[in-house]
Amino acid sequence: MNRRQLCLLAALAIATAPALAQEDGTDKVTVSGSIQSDVLVPQEDEKIGSPKYDEWALTNTYADINLRSKNVDAGLRFEFLKHPLPGFEKDFKGWGVPNFYVKGKFEKFEITAGSFYDQFGSGFIFRTYEERSLGIDNSLLGVRMVFKPYKGIQLKALTGEQRRYWSHNPSWISGGDLELNIDEWSKRLSQSGTHIMVGGSYVNKYEEDENDRIFADATHMLRFPQNVHAWDARLQVQKGGVNVLAEYAQKTQDPSFDNGYIYRKGNVAMLSASYSRSGMSVLMQQSGLTTCRSAAAAQ
C-alpha cells in the first residue's frame, strides 16, 4: 500500500468515527471484548513424582469480541486450548472459534442465530452455560427466539445442536418456555406488593440410534428411544418477606453411558419457602429426585 492510499485510509477512519458516535445513541456501535489467559509453567520434581510434560508452558486462553448496536449484536469467541492446563478431559484439547452469534433485538421480539445460552425455570430440564474454570461450555448452536407480546408474558423457543468440546452432540435439541408474571397485569396484585409467577417448559432431544450397539446379554440389544421428552412446571409467590417456589419436572426414558443405561423415567420436585426481614431469615428447601435404579430393560 503506498503513502497516498495510507493517507486516504487514515482520513476515512477519522471521518467515520464522528459519524458513528452520535450522542443520541441511535447509530452507536459499541465494540467490547476481553482476553483471558491462564498460564502454568510446569516444574519437574522426581521426589514428589510430578508428571512430565512435553510443553514448557501450558495455557487456557480465551479471547472474545462483541459488537453492540441498537438493533443488532454480534460476537465471537476464540479459544486456544491446544496445550491446556492439567485437570481437564482429553477431548478438551483443541483450538478454534467454537462460539459465534448474531442477535436481532426489536421491541417485542428478539432472535439469535449462532451460539447461545439459556435456562428454563430453575434449569431442571434445560440449562446451557459456560464455566471456564470447570471447562464447561454446553452452548447450543442454532436459533433462539424470545417474544414479549404483552407485559408479564414471555415466550421462548429454541432449537439447535449442543456443543461438546470441539464438535457437537449427534442429537437435536428443541424446546420452549412460557413464563407469566401475573402481577404485571393485575393492578390489585401489584398494589398489594404481591408477585405471582407461573411458568412451564418443554424440551425434546432427538437422536437417531443407528450408531449405538449395546448388548444387555448375548442375544438382546438395547433399543434406544429416538425422542426424549422433558417438561417442567413452576409457581412462585412472593409478598413482603415471604417467598414460596414450587417446581416439578419430568423426563421420559433417556438411557446413556453416563447413567448406566437406565430406563426409568426421571422426575424432580422442589419446594422452597423463606421468610425474611431485616435482621433475620428462615429458609426451608426440599427437593427430591427418584434415585432407585432399575436394571436396563432389554427389548
Add this chain to the structure above:
Amino acid sequence: MKKLFFALLVMLLGAAGTVSAQLPAVTLKDINGNTVRTDTLSNGGKPIIIDFFATWCKPCNRELKAINEVYQDWVEETGVKLIAVSIDQAQNINKVKPMVDEYGWEYDVLLDPNSEFKRALGIQMIPYVIIVDGKGNIAYKHNGYTDGAENELIEKVRELIKN
C-alpha cells in the same frame, strides 16, 4: 480483498475509539420479584455501583458488608446507588433474599441465575465491581477484593460527581 478487510478493520477501530461502553440489555428479576432491564438502570444522573456477588463467595460478602457500614454516608455525600447482582444458580437463588435481609443490606439486589448479565459484560471471576457514571457509561471496573478497597470506589464516585 485483504485491503478491503484491513480498511474495514481500521474503520471499526476508528469508530470504537470514540464510543464508551454502556450497559448491555438483559432482563433480570430483583429479589422482590420485579422485572428489571439492565440497560435502563438509572440513578437520576448520579453514578451507580454494580457489584457482582454470590452467597458462597466469601470475599464478595466481606466487600458488601464493609460497604454496608459506610453506605448511608456514601449516599448522603454523593447520591450513589449500589446494585448488587447475585449469580447464584437456581437452587441457591432462594438463599439470596434471606442472606441480604439477615445482614440488613439496603442495596437493590438483582438475580442473574444463568450469569447472563455477567457474561454480557465479559466478567469471569467475582467479586467484580463496575461503576457507571451519570450518563450510563462504564467508568471503572475492578476484580477482587482486599480489605479497604471500597475506599477506591468512593474516590472514583467522588471524581465522577465533580464532572
